[in-house]
Amino acid sequence: MASHTDPRSLFTNHHAWLQSWLVRKMGNSFDAADLAQDVFMRVLTRQHTQPLGEPRAYLSTIAKNLMVDHWRRRALEKAWLETLAAMPEAETPAPEQRLMFLETLMEIDRVLDALKPPVRKAFLLAQLDGYTCPQIAKELQVSLATAERYISRALKQCYSLRFES
Structure with missing residues (x-):
């Protein structure tokens, strides 16, 4: 059996x-x-x-x-397609580039999802909202050193994507 x-x-x-x-x-x-x-x-x-x-x-x-x-x-695909639709036609990437960008977005999403929530939030505050480390520390109610460590961890994870491919 x-x-x-x-x-x-x-x-x-x-x-x-x-x-x-x-x-x-x-x-x-x-x-x-x-x-x-x-x-x-x-x-x-x-x-x-x-x-x-x-x-x-x-x-x-x-x-x-x-x-x-x-x-x-x-x-993610839907958001990417909406972004493409909003672009002027002359600036729209070629189909091969579109696929490459989408695959890269999916990899970044996978990496960010693997981060602990405060690390991910710190990274997104820095990258999307332009927060500085002192602003992130204040927002997350952590020390400046902790905010800097969070950003460093997230960046290391994102940089690791370059070496996996």
């Missing part, structure tokens, strides 16, 4: 259920099918040493995390 940790067994026993569950959550079968595939790809890349007591709970947890990523990506 196949183990509950065996990806083939998980797929055989739970794929139809997972896809139905995702259709209800996502509202369409196309996105649900893509996400179900992504869930099982994640399962394949993880090493399981113990049997899963609740395989559906495990699969749905992975699916929920992927749905959050999916909706975040959609919101």
Whole structure:
């Protein structure tokens, strides 16, 4: 008998259920099918040493995390398309550049999402609102040294994107 940790067994026993569950959550079968595939790809890349007591709970947890990523990506794409639509036609980037910019935005979003909330807020205050470190310290009610550390951490994470690619 196949183990509950065996990806083939998980797929055989739970794929139809997972896809139905995702259709209800996502509202369409196309996105649900893509996400179900992504869930099982994640399962394949993880090493399981113990049997899963609740395989559906495990699969749905992975699916929920992927749905959050999916909706975040959609919101980012929508904002990017709105930005492009507002640009004068002469300044609109070429299709290859558009894709490159969108992929870069998604990577930055991924990096920022991984930061602790105060670090992310400090970085966004500096980058989007033009706050100085003393202003950030006051806004976040932390010391100047802490505000500077927050900015430094966030910048290091963003710079690391250049070396991952």
